[in-house]
Amino acid sequence: MPIQRSGRYSIFAIARQAMGQHQGWTRAWASPEPRDRYKVVIVGAGGHGLATAYYLGKNFGITDVAVIEKGWLGGGNTGRNTTIIRSNYLQDPSAAIYDKALKLYENLSQDLNYNVMFSPRGLIMLAQTEHEVRGYKRTVYANTLQGVATEWIEPERVKQLVPIINIEGPRYPVLGGLYQARGGTARHDAVAWGYARACSDMGMHVIQNCEVTGIETANGQVQAVNTARGRIACDKLALVVAGHSSQLAEMAGFRLPIESVPLQAIVSEPIKPCMDVVVMANTVHGYMSQSDKGEMVIGGGTDSYNAFTQRGSWHHIEETVRALIETFPMISRLKMLRQWGGIVDMTGDRSPILSATPVGGIFVNCGWGTGGFKAIPGSGWAMAELVANGRPGPLAAAFGLNRFREGRFVDESVAAGVAH
Amino acid sequence: MLTLTCPYCGVQAEETELAPGGEAHLKRIGPAGTAEEFEGYLFARKNIKGVHFERWRHAYGCGKWFLAARDTQTMQVFGTYRAQTPHATDDIVGNARQARPEWVPDWPQASEAVVG
Ligand SMILES: Cc1cc2nc3c(=O)[nH]c(=O)nc-3n(C[C@H](O)[C@H](O)[C@H](O)COP(=O)(O)OP(=O)(O)OC[C@H]3O[C@@H](n4cnc5c(N)ncnc54)[C@H](O)[C@@H]3O)c2cc1C
Numbered sequence: 359m360p361i362q363r364s365g366r367y368s369i370f371a372i373a374r375q376a377m378g379q380h381q382g383w384t385r386a387w388a389s390p391e392p393r394d395r396y397k398v399v400i401v402g403a404g405g406h407g408l409a410t411a412y413y414l415g416k417n418f419g420i421t422d423v424a425v426i427e428k429g430w431l432g433g434g435n436t437g438r439n440t441t442i443i444r445s446n447y448l449q450d451p452s453a454a455i456y457d458k459a460l461k462l463y464e465n466l467s468q469d470l471n472y473n474v475m476f477s478p479r480g481l482i483m484l485a486q487t488e489h490e491v492r493g494y495k496r497t498v499y500a501n502t503l504q505g506v507a508t509e510w511i512e513p514e515r516v517k518q519l520v521p522i523i524n525i526e527g528p529r530y531p532v533l534g535g536l537y538q539a540r541g542g543t544a545r546h547d548a549v550a551w552g553y554a555r556a557c558s559d560m561g562m563h564v565i566q567n568c569e570v571t572g573i574e575t576a577n578g579q580v581q582a583v584n585t586a587r588g589r590i591a592c593d594k595l596a597l598v599v600a601g602h603s604s605q606l607a608e609m610a611g612f613r614l615p616i617e618s619v620p621l622q623a624i625v626s627e628p629i630k631p632c633m634d635v636v637v638m639a640n641t642v643h644g645y646m647s648q649s650d651k652g653e654m655v656i657g658g659g660t661d662s663y664n665a666f667t668q669r670g671s672w673h674h675i676e677e678t679v680r681a682l683i684e685t686f687p688m689i690s691r692l693k694m695l696r697q698w699g700g701i702v703d704m705t706g707d708r709s710p711i712l713s714a715t716p717v718g719g720i721f722v723n724c725g726w727g728t729g730g731f732k733a734i735p736g737s738g739w740a741m742a743e744l745v746a747n748g749r750p751g752p753l754a755a756a757f758g759l760n761r762f763r764e765g766r767f768v769d770e771s772v773a774a775g776v777a778h
Numbered sequence: 779m780l781t782l783t784c785p786y787c788g789v790q791a792e793e794t795e796l797a798p799g800g801e802a803h804l805k806r807i808g809p810a811g812t813a814e815e816f817e818g819y820l821f822a823r824k825n826i827k828g829v830h831f832e833r834w835r836h837a838y839g840c841g842k843w844f845l846a847a848r849d850t851q852t853m854q855v856f857g858t859y860r861a862q863t864p865h866a867t868d869d870i871v872g873n874a875r876q877a878r879p880e881w882v883p884d885w886p887q888a889s890e891a892v893v894g
């Protein structure tokens with residue numbers, strides 16, 4: 359299938375469609391019948407699965423690929439997250455993969471010819487305890503060595519950047535912040551849709567409403583997946599299913615160091631523009647940005663026990679909102695319009711897993727937990743390399759499963775208690 | 779909100795009164811264990827979507843650890859039992875099987891033997 363992307367959503371196309379009452383738009387991606395064999399099958403059409411497929415095609419010329427999704431594409435955590443993008447992590451391997459992702463995000467709209475609405479509006483992580491002050495200063499030093507531009511800013515500068523903030527406390531005074539000017543947000547659905555269209559244009563199959571129910575192996579080697587639409591054979595299989603990683607691993611006969619917990623978000627009624635940076639307050643487990651529609655997008659903490667309910671516990675909202683109201687008094691009278699949850703895949707060191715597995719030909723990409731939206735392009739890039747070559751490149755090398763056996767953690771849990 | 783009955787003091791505790799302690803019935807690996815066994819004990823988790831056995835502490839109550847059987851998909855609680863129990867009791871197994879007939883306990887015999 360020829361790649362014909364250029365100009366599809368041009369201003370001329372919009373004008374032409376306007377005359378035809380917008381009835382003539384074609385679907386952005388095909389919905390093909392699954393074939394009975396692919397070279398690579400990717401389970402999960404979230405951002406990470408789709409980006410893996412995209413870079414398999416773009417960087418390695420592998421297009422005999424199917425991305426199989428049980429629901430609709432982007433309907434998992436990718437379509438449920440609060441879209442914060444940053445790369446100010448503490449450890450070198452994290453900074454490398456998240457900053458790769460950020461750099462790819464900077465040109466993603468051009469690369470996919472699809473407006474992902476990347477908005478590098480700047481991001482502040484508030485320090486509200488002495489411990490956080492020390493922690494974030496340490497991160498700034500680490501980032502400087504890593505070549506990731508971040509800075510420590512004093513409370514006055516925080517107030518300048520975020521006029522609606524209350525830096526005085528009393529309970530959670532703002533003592534300063536870790537500022538990354540290149541951080542920001544993007545439109546989550548568009549990221550999934552843009553990758554899906556590009557994959558479809560390369561001739562890959564994105565197959566929705568097709569749950570994977572079993573994995574066939576023989577002599578320690580993957581053979582096929584069983585799905586709601588029949589058996590699909592493959593040479594290589596990538597499991598990229600976030601909160602359901604343990605379930606897929608079980609089908610293949612191994613266990614992962616993953617626990618699935620709900621994480622929730624809420625969105626307010628739309629209001630006039632009032633805050634043009636992203637603000638994270640990790641001590642109080644809350645973070646907030648304003649969407650292009652004017653809604654205040656608010657994320658909270660995870661539930662502390664395993665669950666698959668895509669809902670989350672009520673008291674977390676209460677905690678988050680209670681704390682944010684002190685920091686942003688003007689939101690106290692906002693009505694909240696929607697609340698939802700996603701099932702996030704937590705590892706012990708709060709770092710992802712990009713790895714080969716005990717079964718030959720099966721690779722996993724998971725463990726992004728509460729903060730993987732920002733990583734989508736970098737993760738797809740590194741995962742494509744892992745799947746194509748059968749071994750990790752420099753971006754994925756530190757994130758193998760063997761780190762749990764060998765005690766080589768990439769510890770981000772101290773660096774950022776909530777991390778999104 | 780999740781509510782669990784503490785098997786020690788009998789209080790119906792809301793989750794804000796409790797501290798979760800993760801998967802129950804993990805076998806502690808001693809100094810003679812292999813790297814694989816330690817890895818399994820420390821990190822590999824069943825992370826079940828369905829009938830899950832887990833540890834809880836009645837943190838803002840009597841302070842004791844206990845165990846609960848809960849469906850992680852529907853949030854139904856099948857019962858709570860004392861931490862000294864090697865497996866969930868038969869009535870809890872019964873409750874779980876009623877809700878999920880396809881589920882079978884993964885220990886050899888569903889017995890209610892209580893040790894120590
Ligand atoms: C409320 C919330 C807020 C968040 N905020 C942020 C944030 O601000 N910034 C940030 O960087 N990250 C954030 N995250 C985390 C981020 O959303 C995730 O890390 C990321 O989207 C994971 O993408 P994914 O592609 O791995 O998973 P998903 O998007 O969940 O995709 C996995 C897909 O696999 C499919 N699947 C599962 N089982 C099967 C099966 N058996 N067969 C076929 N398909 C299957 C699912 O249906 C799903 O579509 C947030 C998450 C939540 C829930």
Ligand SMILES: [Zn+2]
Pocket residue numbers: 784785786787788789836839840841842
């Ligand atoms: Zn008690």
